[in-house]
Amino acid sequence: MKWDEFFVTGEPMIYGAMASIVLATIAIIVGLTYFKKWGYLWREWLTTVDHKRIGVMYILSALIMLFRGGVDAIMMRFQTAVPENKFLDAQHYNEIFTTHGLIMILFMAMPFIIGIMNVVVPLQIGARDVAFPRLNAISFWLFFVGAMLLNLSFVIGGSPDAGWSAYFPLASLEFSPTVGNNYYSLALQISGIGTLLTGINFIVTILKMRAPGMKLMRMPMFTWSSLITSVIIAFAFPVLTVALALMMFDRIFGSQFFTMSNGGMDMLWANLFWVWGHPEVYIVILPAFGIFSEIIATFSKKNLYGYTSMVVSMVVISLLSFLVWAHHFYTMGQGAMVNGFFSITTMAISVPTGVKIFNWLFTMRKGKITFTTPMLYSLAFIPIFTIGGVTGVMLAMASADYQYHNTMFLVAHFHYVLIPGTVFAVIAGFHYWFPKVFGFKLNERLGKHAFWWIAISFNVTFFPLFFLGLQGMTRRMYTYSAETGFGPLNLISFAGALGLAFGFIILVYNIYYSIRYSPRETDGDPWDARTLEWATSSPIPAYNFAVTPNVKGRDALWSAKHDNQPIFDGKIEPIHLPSNSGKPVILGAVFFVFGFSLVFSWWIPAIISGIGILIVLASMSFDRDHGITVSVEEIMETEKKLRGETL
Amino acid sequence: MKIDATKPLEYGSEENSNKIFGFWIFLGAEIALFSTLFTVYFVLVNRYATGPNGTELFELSGVLWETFLLLSSSFTIGLAVHSMRLGLKKPMMIFFGLTLLMGLGFLGIEITEFFTYVHEGATISTSAFTSSLFVLLGTHGAHVSFGILWGASILLQVKRQGFTLATANKSFIFSLYWHFLDVVWIFIFSFVYLKGLM
Amino acid sequence: MMKQLFPIRHVMGYLTSLILSALALTALLDIPFASKMAILAVTAIIQASLQLFVFMHISEMASTKKELYLNIAYALFVGLVTLFGSMFIFVWGWYS
Numbered sequence A: 001m002k003w004d005e006f007f008v009t010g011e012p013m014i015y016g017a018m019a020s021i022v023l024a025t026i027a028i029i030v031g032l033t034y035f036k037k038w039g040y041l042w043r044e045w046l047t048t049v050d051h052k053r054i055g056v057m058y059i060l061s062a063l064i065m066l067f068r069g070g071v072d073a074i075m076m077r078f079q080t081a082v083p084e085n086k087f088l089d090a091q092h093y094n095e096i097f098t099t100h101g102l103i104m105i106l107f108m109a110m111p112f113i114i115g116i117m118n119v120v121v122p123l124q125i126g127a128r129d130v131a132f133p134r135l136n137a138i139s140f141w142l143f144f145v146g147a148m149l150l151n152l153s154f155v156i157g158g159s160p161d162a163g164w165s166a167y168f169p170l171a172s173l174e175f176s177p178t179v180g181n182n183y184y185s186l187a188l189q190i191s192g193i194g195t196l197l198t199g200i201n202f203i204v205t206i207l208k209m210r211a212p213g214m215k216l217m218r219m220p221m222f223t224w225s226s227l228i229t230s231v232i233i234a235f236a237f238p239v240l241t242v243a244l245a246l247m248m249f250d251r252i253f254g255s256q257f258f259t260m261s262n263g264g265m266d267m268l269w270a271n272l273f274w275v276w277g278h279p280e281v282y283i284v285i286l287p288a289f290g291i292f293s294e295i296i297a298t299f300s301k302k303n304l305y306g307y308t309s310m311v312v313s314m315v316v317i318s319l320l321s322f323l324v325w326a327h328h329f330y331t332m333g334q335g336a337m338v339n340g341f342f343s344i345t346t347m348a349i350s351v352p353t354g355v356k357i358f359n360w361l362f363t364m365r366k367g368k369i370t371f372t373t374p375m376l377y378s379l380a381f382i383p384i385f386t387i388g389g390v391t392g393v394m395l396a397m398a399s400a401d402y403q404y405h406n407t408m409f410l411v412a413h414f415h416y417v418l419i420p421g422t423v424f425a426v427i428a429g430f431h432y433w434f435p436k437v438f439g440f441k442l443n444e445r446l447g448k449h450a451f452w453w454i455a456i457s458f459n460v461t462f463f464p465l466f467f468l469g470l471q472g473m474t475r476r477m478y479t480y481s482a483e484t485g486f487g488p489l490n491l492i493s494f495a496g497a498l499g500l501a502f503g504f505i506i507l508v509y510n511i512y513y514s515i516r517y518s519p520r521e522t523d524g525d526p527w528d529a530r531t532l533e534w535a536t537s538s539p540i541p542a543y544n545f546a547v548t549p550n551v552k553g554r555d556a557l558w559s560a561k562h563d564n565q566p567i568f569d570g571k572i573e574p575i576h577l578p579s580n581s582g583k584p585v586i587l588g589a590v591f592f593v594f595g596f597s598l599v600f601s602w603w604i605p606a607i608i609s610g611i612g613i614l615i616v617l618a619s620m621s622f623d624r625d626h627g628i629t630v631s632v633e634e635i636m637e638t639e640k641k642l643r644g645e646t647l
Numbered sequence B: 001m002k003i004d005a006t007k008p009l010e011y012g013s014e015e016n017s018n019k020i021f022g023f024w025i026f027l028g029a030e031i032a033l034f035s036t037l038f039t040v041y042f043v044l045v046n047r048y049a050t051g052p053n054g055t056e057l058f059e060l061s062g063v064l065w066e067t068f069l070l071l072s073s074s075f076t077i078g079l080a081v082h083s084m085r086l087g088l089k090k091p092m093m094i095f096f097g098l099t100l101l102m103g104l105g106f107l108g109i110e111i112t113e114f115f116t117y118v119h120e121g122a123t124i125s126t127s128a129f130t131s132s133l134f135v136l137l138g139t140h141g142a143h144v145s146f147g148i149l150w151g152a153s154i155l156l157q158v159k160r161q162g163f164t165l166a167t168a169n170k171s172f173i174f175s176l177y178w179h180f181l182d183v184v185w186i187f188i189f190s191f192v193y194l195k196g197l198m
Numbered sequence C: 001m002m003k004q005l006f007p008i009r010h011v012m013g014y015l016t017s018l019i020l021s022a023l024a025l026t027a028l029l030d031i032p033f034a035s036k037m038a039i040l041a042v043t044a045i046i047q048a049s050l051q052l053f054v055f056m057h058i059s060e061m062a063s064t065k066k067e068l069y070l071n072i073a074y075a076l077f078v079g080l081v082t083l084f085g086s087m088f089i090f091v092w093g094w095y096s
Helices: A012-034 A038-046 A051-079 A090-124 A133-153 A180-208 A221-253 A266-298 A307-320 A325-332 A336-364 A373-396 A398-404 A408-438 A444-471 A487-517 A556-562 A583-599 A603-621 A632-643 B014-044 B060-085 B089-119 B128-161 B165-197 C008-028 C033-055 C065-092
Strands: A575-577 A628-630
Touching (some): A038 A051, A051 A090, A051 A487, A090 A266, A090 A408, A133 A180, A133 A583, A180 A583, A221 C065, A266 A307, A325 A398, A408 A444, A603 B128, B014 C065, B060 C008, B060 C033, B165 C008
């Protein structure tokens, strides 16, 4: 072991980061000890199997990762703001754009979405938890461990630096001899397992645990989007599992999958990565569409227009998403027939999304619209995302793509679908469901300020990039000469990035401000909404619903409030809940040791922790804990306390 | 917990049925996983560089024994589940145990096969073809190994607790896993070995 | 007793699988390539179906029958698209 390769040395900024990590860790440990909260932390959060708590942990992690990914972005935009800037050298720039991509997609967007799914879906279908609560906790801890591994890389061993897509031969051992891309392979593999388990969990939950009367075509649209997303996850993530394993074998065990000799095929990596990668972007966008469907319907005081076509369009998208992947590498050398086929499927996939845009517009037509913060994000999404969408159709044409590919045009396109799509949706969803979980709303004034800063700055940041791309500026370029003329538009883009940063600071400040000053609500339905999750109190009791709801149509809560269709017409019965368990977090810890050991090729610790994983799994198999029962008296007590009334 | 006596014990509660359903979905994901491994194999099968190719490496006799053992173990685990549904603990445990033994036999032959390849100069580093061969066969073999450990722990639980909601459920799910591994092997037998020897 | 422990469906399924595996060996004879591939594919698919229906009882619960078929169909869709799509890109449709 070369110890000077263990800790990253020679970089002032990284020394600063190491110091902050150590200080923050000490602060957390001291704080927990001083306030005597270790027991609380273990009992209420580290061992929880409650979907609401797990969801909150996912979202908190995502917010922290948003900060790190955002700082990466500011650094990149600062570096490229003027020609021949010396802020970051090429190696650093590579590490930063790699980390930015990995964090934003896999450790910000995915957990944010999965966190919202965790909080909302069981409530929307009238269930008490997901199908497999302990597996759910395992999913969270595996994600967390993967995120920790990746975040550790820049101070220990070195960041991955071959892009979030880690193409070979650059990502091979020959051209990336440090451990950075080992971190890539292992961190993504571990959190990927967690995601796959989530997909399976939610498929079973949604198909098998709906309240009586909630037929599939009566489900809220966010639940439908979660179901279809979970199906895509279940079948796409195994492809990533294989790809990452082959990468690990090449880098650590000397296999010849993606090498440039002995029969290896470097392009095969790109192929496998994108077979997963394209469905992945639909995994992050479909729940966003579901969130917008809920918010637009609620704040137009109308039911969602075109329910059936919304469902059908998502099913079609899920199937087509597996048929378009080669559009990510039109220029790699396959023949025109191949490119022609994938151009057609790629253009086709825009059609069902277009259907959805029209349905949202028709939902708003003749509705009673209130311009709350979540609604503002949803309204902004429609035109701005459409720009991303139509530029996607431009890119879909293989022959034209030879001009656009890997220029800033592409970078602008995908940010125009990811940010107005996924990011706006999770922020809107965060504002929308926040009062359901915490019992008070986020401040509207601050929320709107943040929105305007973010929405306008986003366009200032990314619109110029379309033109830079058309002028010939390639992506992932750490600098450029003044003669290229790329300077002015990059400077404007940097100004926009500062505006985005400011907007996000207001958003974070809003959380603090609201905790201190927002009036606490006892009403579980602050927005006068339409779906079942709003029929619980806020905060929500552990068992969700005291009485299992009886559903008689779509938008069950709306019908209950306005059409005299009561949903809670049963009597209270004892409720069976799963017990907390320490095994998921312990399993996560062992996986961390396993992953870290493999990154550095420390075989003995790897084997020991590998056996450790099997031991924890065996102990779970021999577990005979069958959970706890909440008595009728306890339920009535809790309901009285939360609602100030009896059922 | 509400037990549905009209269904076999492994399906007997809502939680049990959900676990079986969830495991089927997991098997769907595993189909995607093995399809990817097969894809890699077929793309790289003719890229054996200066190393040996399939025709030079594969030996039919070992493969036939592996096939016979795995197919027979699939038969015995099916018989085990059948006995379980009849409530016959001892026959179930015997069939289950035979399944695991034959699994061990399969592994023994496969490990010997791998050692032979390495001895003949075909290692995971030799060529893209050998890499994909080892990883495809190895992933299947690793699944069998994990299955043997998992199956042994279930057999132990059945021995201690008899047929309960939990043990019946786990035994049935294990049988699904084991049958699935046989399905994967059928395709390996046909499209790796036989095709390679064609 | 034996009839109880060795149900006929299972026994027939097992014997059929052995026969199908033996039949697959005929692909090693001197016949056209297309016939070899057809034999391998047909024997494998029949054996796989036997496993699914006779041994794994995929259709035994009315409440999950449709969903399980859909599950296998989607999985096969993804698997076959990955396989044939990749072969299309790298082998049959490669730049010439």
